[in-house]
Structure formats: structure tokens, C-alpha cells
Amino acid sequence: MAARKNLLTALALPALVVVAVLAGSALFIVDEREKALVLRLGRVVDVQETPGLNFKLPFIDNVVKYDGRILGLPTSPLEVTPLDDRRLVVDAFARWRITDPVRFRQAVGVQGIQAAEMRLEPIVIDAIRGVLGTVPSTSVLSDDRTSLMNQIRDEARSNSGGLGIEIIDVRLTRTDLPEQNLNATYARMRAERAREAADEVARGNEAAQRVRAAADRTVVELTSEAGRRSEIVRGEADAQRNAIYADAYGRDPEFFAFTRSLTSYQRALQGSNSSMVMQPDSEFFSYLSSDGAANANPASTPVPPGNSAERLVCPAPPRPLRARTWSSPRWSTATATVWANPPGSS
Incomplete structure (x- = not known):
């Protein structure tokens, strides 16, 4: 047992x-x-x-x-030609999932998802080229590309129905110009900016020339006006001087001749090598030998007090035309006044 x-x-x-x-x-x-x-x-x-x-x-x-989850498929960069024949480089990303395992097995065999991605990538690329080739490049480069991506998704979905999968979404991750076109575009942009800068500089130089010309014209006008008025003032001063001389001569002609002779002596005998050749009894030396009191001849009619200069018409007070202020590293700020009617003008 x-x-x-x-x-x-x-x-x-x-x-x-x-x-x-x-x-x-x-x-x-x-x-x-x-x-x-x-x-x-x-x-x-x-x-x-x-x-x-x-x-x-x-x-x-x-x-x-x-x-059974949603899978991703990044595509390699590809060049597309939009409607305006402007070449672009496009990167895309597709999202997909298996919806019919039986059909998927029949389509890809034993290789599975790897074989499905190899067959799905050309489908997505053909859909991208087909849709982007019907629109201008401005639409591809714009921020609002949702409608284009939806068209690409629908096109790729219809072409991949026999694989037993569903394409959920297709996104354009990067859209740019080719390298050679990008360099040409940058060069054109730099040339455009350089041209705009040159135009701005030319306009600035033109404005500066206008300002300089206006300033030069103002300087010439002010200088001319100041010169004219200075001549007027100088003429009026000469008139007053001559009136004073006339009064002095009218009061005592001998004294006037005496002072004029002294002035002539001062002007003629100045310097270290002054030489004059004349007769000793020349009238030029008359006031060196005597004081001229014997020849004094006062006026018989008393001259009224004052002088002829005081009886001249007194000019209107000057009116300043324009005042300008400047500063100098050696002097403090000063103001120059140009007179509309200088002192002594009528």
C-alpha cells in the first residue's frame, strides 16, 4: 500500500x-x-x-x-514649391494610431509598426507637397496655417486607409527658405536698409545745408545793417566834433590855431628818426618861439553859452533790433544787441 x-x-x-x-x-x-x-x-x-x-x-x-496609443511620425525636411515658384523647406509631424489590427497585420506583415512608419512617411510627404503646391508661399509662411494642415491630414488619411490606421493630425513644425535663398534674402534686406539709411543721411544733409544757408544769410543781413548804422553814427559824431571845433574857433581863433599846431607837432615829431628840412623862420615853428599872446584876437561879439553841438537835433533813442546770447570758454555768457536806430541817428 x-x-x-x-x-x-x-x-x-x-x-x-x-x-x-x-x-x-x-x-x-x-x-x-x-x-x-x-x-x-x-x-x-x-x-x-x-x-x-x-x-x-x-x-x-x-x-x-x-x-494601441497615439504614435508620432516626424518627417525628414523636404523642399516644396508653392504656387508662386518660391522654394521652401518644410518639416512636418504626423500623429496616428492603429484602428484595425487585422488589416494592419495584413498590410505590414510581421515587421509591425516599423514597417507602418516606412509606408506612412511617403504618404504624408506626398500630401504635404500636393496641398502646399496649390497655395502661394505667403500662405505657407503665415501664422494661420490651420486650414492647410487640415487639408494635408485629410489627404494623407484618405491615402492610408488600407493600412488599418488613422492619421489624427499633421502639423508643420518649421517652414523656412533654403539656405541659398535665405542668404540672398538677407543680402537684399541689408541692401534695402543701407539704401534707406543713405536716403535719411541725404535728407539730413539737405536740411543742414538749408539751415546753414539761412544762418549765413542772416549773418550777412545783420552785418550789413550794423555797418550801415555804424556809418550813420560815425557821420553824426563827426558832425558833432566839427560843431565843437567851430565853437572853439569862434570863441578864440588864436587859441584854436595854437592847439592845432601842438597837435601837428605831436604827430610830426614822434618816432626816434624823425627828420624835417625847412627854414628856421617857418610858420610851422611860430608857437615854438612865442606863445602867440600878441596875436590873440578874441571875438568882438560874445559867443552864447554852450556850443553848436548842443543845438543839433537830438536823435531818437535807439531801438534794439535783435539780441543774441553766446558763451565762450574764456568769458561768461554775454548778449550782443543790434540797434534798429543807432544812437545819433535821426
């Missing part, structure tokens, strides 16, 4: 191992992020998209799982 129990125990252990192996190969778990296909001898017999524990025939059925 004991030997029989030992035999049963020895047979039960391998049986339990076999049962465990069969149970393990018959069960599989589907994650909530996955979709599973049950293949029997290479043919799809079941599709499991609900997460949980599922069964299959051990050693006969095979389970293939695909990622």
Missing part, C-alpha cells in the same frame, strides 16, 4: 508540472495600452482589444500585440 502511494505521488508531480505549463501557454494578458491578435498557424482567429486575461490554444495559437 505504501509503495502504491509513493508511485502515485511520483506520477502526480510531473502531471502537475505539465498542467501548469499548459495553463501558462493557454493564458495571456492584454494591457490597456495594447491591442492583441490571436494567430493560429499564421491566420488571425481572434482580436482582443479589451484589457484583461484571455485564453488561447497552447502550442498552437500565437499572440501578437500592437501599441
